[in-house]
Every structure is written in structure tokens, then in C-alpha cells.
Amino acid sequence: MSVVVDSIKENPVEEFLRTDRLPHVWCTGCGIGTTVNCFARAVKECGIPLDELAIVSGIGCTGRVAGYLKLDSFHTTHGRPIAFATGLHLANPKLKVVVYSGDGDLVGIGGNHFIHAARRNLDITVILLNNFTYAMTGGQVTPTAPLDSIETTTPYGVFEENFNLPHLAASCGAVYVARWTAYHVMQVKKAMVEALNKKGFSFIEILSPCPTIYLRRNRLGSAIDELKYYKEHSVIQHGADTREVGITVRRPEKIIVGKFVDIEKPDYLTAMNKHLSEVLGDKYVRWGE
């Protein structure tokens, strides 16, 4: 048994966690915690000093991530973490600012902030957990829910078109866009490392099982079934045309995952400093350098 005790002591991500807040609120089989583990390992690998890293979440199950990470962490309002992160980043560009939230939060109520932050190419990282539902409130339809999904507010199935998030991010101007699933822990960690090191608006969509609500209500089996599905049906296509990666139906034959976009473009503050220096010359007080 001493082996077990030692391994707990040596938990490599413990220093990232507010252990005094455990146990967490997430259900057994939920993918959020898995990705938080990936995130902690990614931060460690990047070597970002923890005091210079800030995390911002909105509302919902994934919105609780900020509350468990032992970082400067901000649990804000529904849909608005990117707008909060905008102020945090611009006021102190030395901070590494990460937004970690769910699909309903970031592209439902918060869609406007998402598209504009990507357009501005703000130097922030956005990690979006997509479980196809507003899980915290009991499973209402989100803008990512595929056709025919059963949600509490679409009891006869979804008939609206949903968002293709990598395409949304890419077409709005994101310089880094990747999609993985909660099954792909090594790839998720690697993508997080790349995103954290990327200058500009980096975006990772992570498909994540919600066994309590989405999977159960849609009779898609357990969390394990979902992870097996991710394993067997994910097709890695780095550089895929993001127009082609939409998830339009439940359990499609293939889910295209990978790194779709990784381009160079001046981020907001770089562009601001360059432009205002050119226009105003020595009168301009350069910001954040």
C-alpha cells in the first residue's frame, strides 16, 4: 500500500490544483477533468511560471475549471470569459491568459465575443470543451448539438444546423486551430503546449463525453462507449480544410481531428504598437513591452 501512498504524494499535477476544493463537481465519466489533467501537464511542459498564468472561465460545467486550478483564476459571467480575458491580457500583456469554458458558454451566449477575439487575434488561448449540451442546467440544446440530438428543449430532436467550431475560429482569424477528443490525452496535451506557445488567438476544441445527460438522453451508452467511439472513429487529418470538419450528426462515421490551422499573423498588441508607432512616432507610449 505504501506504493499507492507514494504515488499520490507524487501526483504530478497536484501543485496546479486547489486540493482544498476537492472533490470537484464533475460526474463520473465526464471528460472535463481529463482535459484539466492534460492542461496541467501542458503548462508544466511549457515551463510557464504559474504566477504568470491566469485562467478565465464562464458559466457551466467547464466553467468550473477556473475554480480548481491553483492559478490566478477568474470565474466570470455566462458567455463573457473572453471579454474579461481581453481586459486582463491587454492591461498586463506579460500574463499568459487562458480561457477554459464550454460550448454553450463560448459559442452560444458568448459567440459574439468569440468571433471578435479571433478577428482581433488577441494573444490568448481558448480551450473549448464541447459536450453538445448545456449540462449544468440539465441538458438544453446548444449551438453545437448535431441534428436529431435529444435535449430537454428539443425533445423531438434538433433540426437546426449547428456550428462547425474549427471553421468558425479559422474563418474569424484564429492563428492556431485544433480539435481533439477527451480520448486523445497525449494529443490534447501537445496541442495545449502548442497553443500556449503560439502568439495570437489559439483555439482548441475538445470533444468530451457527458454521460449523465447528453449520452444518456441520446441513448449513446456510457462514457467508456463514447471514448471507444472517439478512438475508433477519429481520423487524424492535420491541415484539413476546416469547411469539411463539421460534426453534423450524432455519432458520425468519422470525426476529423488534428491541427487544422497554424499560421503566423501579428497579434492585436503587436499590430497596435506597430501601427501607432508609425502614425504617432516618438509621441506614442508603447504598451506592454
Added chain:
Amino acid sequence: MAEVKCITADPKGVLTGVHYMDGNHAACEGALAAGCRFAAGYPITPSTEVVERFSARIPLVGGVFIQMEDEIASSICLQGAVWAGLKAMTVTSGPGMSLMLEHVGLAACLETPCVFVNVQRGGPSTGLPTLPGQADMQQCRWGSHGDYEVIALSPSTVQECFDFIIDAFNLAEIYRVPVFFMMDECVGHMTEKVVIPEADKIKVVERRYTSKPPEEYLPYKPDPDLVPEMVKAGDGYRIHVTGLTHDEKGYPVINAQAQHEMVWRLVDKIEKNAPKIWRYEEEDIEGADVVVLSYGISARVALKAIEMAKERGLKVGRMRLIVVWPFPEPRVKEIASKVKAIVVPELNIRGQIAREVERIVEGTCRVMRVPHAGGTVHDPERILDAIMEAVK
């Protein structure tokens, strides 16, 4: 208890001299003098000149202006900037203010020191974009859901747009609350002489940063004046801040006890400190039969009515609210016990401040509303009518 730490203004932000400018521009210069180095906003008449000027000035001073995608974004973006260590404001008018209310509640709950400027126009809805109103006075106090308190100031002159917005920033820092700067279209667009003093004559309150080490610091443990000390992101304290009901550690606690403690403190830190916050101007109260109580542009129009009443031999005093919320209840009560009536002209028709006066005086004297739906200022004759009626 953390002392209020005052410094003098950073000269980079102070445009010392005698100027001829409008209230919106003066408010911008006041904000810069107060140390505001971040503004997030969205265009809306009649307030836009404040951020137009800020966007031109801040690159020369050092700081950031960002035009956000909407007012919802603006009203939380500025709070991110505050938690990163800057002083920040947003600027809007009625329809934009309605969108910002969610984050007035967030600022109250997180105790984010920040300033919301509302250059009031006629409402409801799109209303009168280019014409004045004073119909958001209760909105700024109660507009977001839940129990909390705010501070609100109301300037009557262009000089006061400069002077009082500095006070607004200072009060935000002292009490860690959202402070409303309740202008109106007239004050915002009126052009007058403004004297901007030397930077070393301008008093600026510093943020209440803690001196405690991280292991001893609790983000929401209040000082004896009920206001907690602050840190900013990146200082190594690794704080958690949430809009959920929280304890002194800042951790969410979802029960009645935590709610009781947090909400009562958010209200008490303003109510119990109110005597230090109240601010008003009085004239000829002693021996008056009638007192005209007003604020903002209406207080200025009332001067003419008071002059006309005095020409008729009436004994009329005046009280002008500079800080509207918290409301100077004891003083209004005291005045009510000495006069026949209090006349309250304002550019709204439901008596947003008159109602507060009525509640406080409890029938001790008459309270005469002088309602006006907005779109212009009162005809002083109508205020005079109310004064004449009051002394009958």
C-alpha cells in the same frame, strides 16, 4: 485597517491649463487625471465623445482603449483590466447601460473598483438619442439583480465633469465598488471653461493592495471598514475570484450563511461608510420655507427658478446632490423638519429621486415633484409654479 493611500496625479495624464471644452471631453480628461489607463466602450450617443477623446489621448499617455463588440463585452472587459492592475472605465448611455447591468452586479460581487459613465438620454428603449434625460437614476442603483450597493455622482457643470470623475475613481478604489458617473446629454454636450490644475494639486487614491504575504492573505476578508484588500493577477497570490456567492477565501459557498455574510457586507460597506461618502451643496437652507432639491442639469435650471422666487420675496433654499447614492438621508430628514416643502425637479416623470425624498421625510413636509419626460430641460417657470404652490 488599510489607510487610504493618496498620491498626486501622474503628470502624463494631466492636461494642465484653462480649456474650453464640453462635458464629455472634460470627463475624459478627468479620468486620465485620475489615473484611468484603460477604457472599453461601444459607440452610443450622447456619450461617444468621451471614448473618442480617450482613444486619441491614451496612446500619448500610455494605456489602452478598445472598442468592444458591444456594451456587455465593454462592461466586463474593463474588469479584466482592473484585475490586471489598471484603473478602468466604460462609458455609455441608456440602451448601453441596460446591457451593462449584468456586469454592474459582477463588479459589485467581485468588488472590482471601476467607473461606469452614463451620459443619460431620454428613454425607454432607443428613446431620444440626442436629447437629455435623468431617468436612469434608479436603474444605476438597482439595475442588476440581487442585493448590493453602489456609489453614484452627478455633475452639473463641465468643470464638475472633470473634478467629480476624479472623485468617482477615488471612491471606487476606497470602497471597491462600481461607481456611476451620472451625466446627462446637456452636461455632456455643453461647452464651458474648464480649469485643469497642475498634476501635483490633484489627489489620486491608490488601490488597496495588501501587504500581507500570500499564505496570510484572504481575498475577501474585510478590513474593519468592511472593504477587503486587493491583489492583482500576476502578483503570485494565485487567487480565485468568482461571481458565485463566496467566502473570505474567494471560494464558492452555496448556502444561506455564506449568502448572508457576503451580501450584508456588500451593502454595509456603503451604508455604514455613507457619512464619509455623502456630498451635497446647500444654500439658504436656514429660515427657508421651501427647499429645491435637485442634481445634474436640473439643479442648474432650478437656480433660475429660485432666483425668480426670491424676487417674489419667497424664502427658498436649495440642496444639490453631488453624490446621489448613497442618499444623504439624515440631512434631508433634518431639512424636512424645518420647511413647508421640498421641491424636486428632475428629468423623469416617476420621481426617481423625489420618491426617495418622500420615503425619507415620511410626510414631515410636502414633497413636490416637478416631473419632466426629458428631451429638454425644465422651463424654470414650472419649477417656480411648484415653489409657489408649496408656500400657499
